[in-house]
Amino acid sequence: MEGQPEKTTNARERSQQATRARILTEAARLFAESGSKSTTTKVIAEAAGVAVGTIYLHFKDKDGLLKEVLKTALTRLKQELGKQPTGSLSGPDLVRTKMEALADFTHRFPHLAAVLFDPANLGTPAGREAHAFLLKSQENGLMAGISAGYYRGDIHSGLVARAMVGILVEVLGWWGRNPQAATRSEVIETLVEMRMNGLKPGV
C-alpha cells in the first residue's frame, strides 16, 4: 500500500529516463551520420518515436541536446581512459595504453566518437569544451613526458598537442563512421607509431 505511489513514481521516472535516453541515442546516431547542423529536431523526434515538443521537455534547446551528447561522449571517454592504472607505466607504455583507451572508446561508442570527433562540432560553442579537454589532456601528457625525460624537450608543446588532436579527430572520427575499414590494432599501431616514432624506417 505504501509502496504503490512510490512504484508509480518510479515507473514514471524510469519511462521518462528511457525517453530521454532514446532521444540522446538517436540524436547521437543522427549527428554522427549527418552532422548536428543538418539534423533537424523533427527528424530526431521521429527517430526517437516522440513528438518534437518532447525534446524540449528534456533539453533546453537543440544546442543543449548537442551539448549533452558531447558531455556523454566525454564522460565515456574519461571512463575508458580511467580504466587502466597508469601510475606505474613508463612513457612509451603509457602512450600505448592511452591510445588503446581512445581506440576502445571509439569502438564501443562509435556514434559518440563520431560526434565528439566531428570537426564541425568542435567548432560550435557546445563542442569547444570537448576540444579544450582533448587539447589540455594532450598538452598535460606532453609536459609530463618532457619533465620525465620520455619526450624531446625541444618541441612546441602547444603545436604538438594540436597536431595530436588533429590525428585523433581525423582518424578516430573516421573509424567511428567506418568501423569495418580498419582493425583495432591497426588503428592503435598507427596512433602509437605516429606519436612515438614517426614514419622513418626502423634501425
Add this chain to the structure above:
Amino acid sequence: MEGQPEKTTNARERSQQATRARILTEAARLFAESGSKSTTTKVIAEAAGVAVGTIYLHFKDKDGLLKEVLKTALTRLKQELGKQPTGSLSGPDLVRTKMEALADFTHRFPHLAAVLFDPANLGTPAGREAHAFLLKSQENGLMAGISAGYYRGDIHSGLVARAMVGILVEVLGWWGRNPQAATRSEVIETLVEMRMNGLKPGV
C-alpha cells in the same frame, strides 16, 4: 570604330572578371572568419559591393561559390608545392620541402588556408573533393616513400595518410586563423618532426 566594340567587350570582360574575383576574395575572407554556413549571401554581396543576384551570375549557387573558393585554395596550394624542384631530393628533405610549401601557402593565403582546412567545409560535398585530394596526395607520398625505402613498410598507409591530413587540418587551419600564435619555423619543425621522428627523445 571597329576597335571600340572589341575594347568595350574587353573592358566588360575585365570588369566582369574583376567582379567575380572580388566576390571570391570576400567570400574567402568571410568563410574564413565566420564559417561558410553562417556567412549569408547577403553579407558576401555587401562586402563585394554587388547585389545578391550578381553572385548567381558568376556561381551556380552558394555551394558552388564555396567549391570555387576551395578550388582556388587547392590551386594555390599546388602552385606552392610545385615551386621547388623535388626530383632530386631524398626522403627526409622531400618531407621538409613539402611541409615548408604547406606552411608558406598558409602564410601567404591565410584565408584560403583557413577555408581549405576548415573541418566544417571538409564535411560538405564541396569540401570532400579537397579532402580527397589532400588524402590522395599524402597517400601517394607515403607509397612512393615506402617503395624507395625511406619509410617503414609496415604502416597502414591509408590510416597514416588520414592522420597526416588531420595534422594539417588542425595545425595549419589554426595557424591560418591565428598567424601570430606561432612562427613559420615552429610550425614547419612540428610538422616535419611529427612525421619523421615522433616525439621520443633523440638518441
Add this chain to the structure above:
Amino acid sequence: MEGQPEKTTNARERSQQATRARILTEAARLFAESGSKSTTTKVIAEAAGVAVGTIYLHFKDKDGLLKEVLKTALTRLKQELGKQPTGSLSGPDLVRTKMEALADFTHRFPHLAAVLFDPANLGTPAGREAHAFLLKSQENGLMAGISAGYYRGDIHSGLVARAMVGILVEVLGWWGRNPQAATRSEVIETLVEMRMNGLKPGV
C-alpha cells in the same frame, strides 16, 4: 464507522475546494501581474502547488479559468456595491457612494480589480461579459438619474456610459497595479468630480 466515509468525503470536498480556490487566487495574481495571455498554465500550476492537469479538473480550459477569475471579481464588486443601502440617497450622494464602493473593491482586491479592469481581458470573450455588466450598470445608473432629474437629459447615455467605463478601467486598473501611487480619497474625488462636474472652474 458510518461517519467515516462521509467525513472523508467532506474532507475531500473541502480539500478539493481549497485546491480550486488556490488555483483561482494564484491565477488572479499572475494575470494581474503579467496579463492572462502571457501567463502560462505551467506557471499557474507551480504557483498553486498543483500539477498542470489539476487545473483542467477544476476548469474547462484556460479561458474558463480567466472567466472564473472575472466572475469572482464581478461578484466581489457587486458585494461591495451592495453594502450600503442606496435607496434613500439623492443623485450626487449616490454617485459618491458608488464610486467609494468601486474604490474600496479595488483597494481590497487589487489583483481582481487589475484583472477585471485589464483592457486586454475586456477584449477577450471571457471579459466581454464583465465589460457588458459594467456598461449596463453605468447605463442603468444614468437612465435612473435622468428620470429622477439628477442628470441632464440631453446626453447620449450609451456613449457616456462607455466613457465612464473607460475611466474606471483606466483609473482603477492602474490603481490596482499601483496602490501606493494615489490615496483612496484622491481616487474617489477624481471619479466623482469627473462624473458630476467636469473640470471647469467652480463658480
Add this chain to the structure above:
Amino acid sequence: MEGQPEKTTNARERSQQATRARILTEAARLFAESGSKSTTTKVIAEAAGVAVGTIYLHFKDKDGLLKEVLKTALTRLKQELGKQPTGSLSGPDLVRTKMEALADFTHRFPHLAAVLFDPANLGTPAGREAHAFLLKSQENGLMAGISAGYYRGDIHSGLVARAMVGILVEVLGWWGRNPQAATRSEVIETLVEMRMNGLKPGV
C-alpha cells in the same frame, strides 16, 4: 538615356513603398479587427498579397510592424490636432477644438484609431510610447488650463489625465470599430461635456 536608370530606380522604389504601405494598411485593419496578438504574420501576408518573408524585408519583426502602425497612427493624430490654430482660443473652445480633432482623426482613420486606442496595444512595449504621449498631452493641457484659470486647481492632474485617456481609449476605440453607432457630433459633445461639465443638470 540619363533618365532611364533613374526612372527604373524610381519605379522600383515606388513599388517597394507600395508594398510596404499595403502591409502597413492590412496590418492596421487586421490588428484593429482581431488584436495584434492574435493576428498572425501569415494572415497579414495573405491580406497584403505578399509572402511572409516580405514582411521581414520591410519591418524588423512583428513587433516592429505594430510599432510602425502605432507610429503612423500617432503621426496622423498629431496632424489632425495641428490643423487648427489653437493659440488664440479660450479654454472651453480649446477643449472643443481638440476633441473635434480627436473625433475627426478617428473618423478618417478608423483602423489606426482602433489600434492606437486598443488597450491591449497600450499594454505592450510598442504601445507604451503612444500611451505616454496621450497621457503627457492630456496632462500638459490640464496644467496649462489650470495656470490660465480655466480649470479648477484642486484636481489631481495625473489622475484626471489618466481618466481622460480612459475616456478616449474607450469611446474613440469603440467608435473606430463601430463608426455607424454614433454621429460625429454626439461623440464630440460627449467628450466635451464629460470634460467640461460632467453630468449634473445644467443650471
Add this chain to the structure above:
DNA sequence: TATGAATGAGCTTTCATTCAT
C-alpha cells in the same frame, strides 16, 4: 482526485534562390 510526461498544431523568423526591370 491528482499527476506530469507527452503531444503537435501553430507560431515567428531566416535565408538561399529567383526574376522582372
Add this chain to the structure above:
DNA sequence: AATGAATGAAAGCTCATTCAT
C-alpha cells in the same frame, strides 16, 4: 551584366491540452 524586392520552404521553439498511471 547587374539589380534587389520578392519568394516560400523549412527551421526552431512554445504551450494549451490530454491521458495513462
